[in-house]
Amino acid sequence: MASEPVQPVLRALQILEALNQETVTTLEKLHERTALPKPTLVRLLDTLIDGGYVRRISRTAGYALAERVLRLSNGFRYADRVVDAARPFMHALTAEHKWPVAIATFENNAMIVRAGTRHKSPFSTDPNYLNTKLPMLVSALGRAYLAFCPDDERETILAMLRMSSARVNATARDEKAVARLLSGIRKNGYASTAPVPGDPSMGLAIPIMRGADVAAAMTMRYFGSAMTEEEAVRRYLAPMRAAALAISASLEGRE
Amino acid sequence: MASEPVQPVLRALQILEALNQETVTTLEKLHERTALPKPTLVRLLDTLIDGGYVRRISRTAGYALAERVLRLSNGFRYADRVVDAARPFMHALTAEHKWPVAIATFENNAMIVRAGTRHKSPFSTDPNYLNTKLPMLVSALGRAYLAFCPDDERETILAMLRMSSARVNATARDEKAVARLLSGIRKNGYASTAPVPGDPSMGLAIPIMRGADVAAAMTMRYFGSAMTEEEAVRRYLAPMRAAALAISASLEGRE
DNA sequence: TTGAAAATTCCGCATTACGGAATTACGATC
């Protein structure tokens, strides 16, 4: 934020929020709620009406929202809320344990990395994965998602992966191996990255649940050369689980 | 709209709409979608970030919506959509049949008149009822709602009305009479206003359904002195029903 | 009718939004 924010924009949004409080709002009430001068309110309301976001009911009754306001947030999906809610907990994990943490959501038969604490960690384990796709069966995040999602969802996803021509999804065709992998993950309660020769970076991933669904998966990245998987699990699994639970809880509170 | 709309406000809202198209959007893409100059985009995006509506993912990945956008429309309820959808149909009805038409939604044990074509009708049958409460058992709108809503909802509402001390709800305590009234309405497919001696204005009301629920009720107002109820029904019931069906359909299309 | 209260419009001033040009940051390629 180099320069000052554009005042009329924030004021107009403030007015929209105020209008969301009730079905129809008088100018007087908006004046109370926003502390903006009435001429200013009228000017901005006229603008919002011009844009189709607000409707003037009558001089005395006041103003109300119009259908177009739905366009301002209908693209904001549940997955986004999980990511938002997870942020502070991820920072706390990295602050305490140093290793970077990341969160990914399922989209289009792959995991998309939605946020991470890479820049807050002293260890730069990875390139910037933000917004990149990770394969379901190779990445810790994908494995955690698959292992803990409902059975029918898993069947659907695996069927899609089997038809996929991408090399990273080839393992899907070995159904026995996949079943073994996933049931092992469920038993342990966490998933690990498929090791790549020459690359010491590893992930320890768990699901963030929403009822029976997996809302997202969260991973902690560490160097396999710095500690064994067992060591990582012993140190970090419990705090990660606590964070995942807290994230789920904070979401339920807001729904 | 006396003067010009406030430009930066509409531009910022345009940006928010563009951001709703996908999870994360690059500056370049926003530039294409909105045709705004990039410096302007950055300035407005910074403002939106300052307000908490947008988050900057990274220099290269771009920008994404933040949770706060939900506040811009979470007060816009389904009832508002029905009213918005109904508007053109109500105007068409009044244009063809001249009498004013109004729509009301159920709120707080009463019907609230949400919109009407009073000003477009040559007959001014009523004062401006906009945004006023109408009693459930006396008004045609209230009766239409009660008669066609699901049984358990009706039981709840009637129980509340029975406990009400308002005189207009007193009839609720005569359960037999209420049952007779409502089943008559269901049989006929429309509700009428309870006649008031000396007041010739009448309403002919039908429900606008949403599945098994009543989303709203719509009434046509006419002078009882100009025609009998039978005459009004014969002339207007069919077109009103057609409008109500069209409104329901146009809503389903948008959901 | 009259009067009071609330909504809206007016309008001159000062601020601020504007966007082309310059700069910086990034990541790809050798």
Place this chain on the structure above:
DNA sequence: GATCGTAATTCCGTAATGCGGAATTTTCAA
């Protein structure tokens, strides 16, 4: 790891426009 090309961001002089107190209009109650 140096260089280059591209895309994002900041700068900054200018013009436009948002601002809000005062004046006006509308509405409703008595």
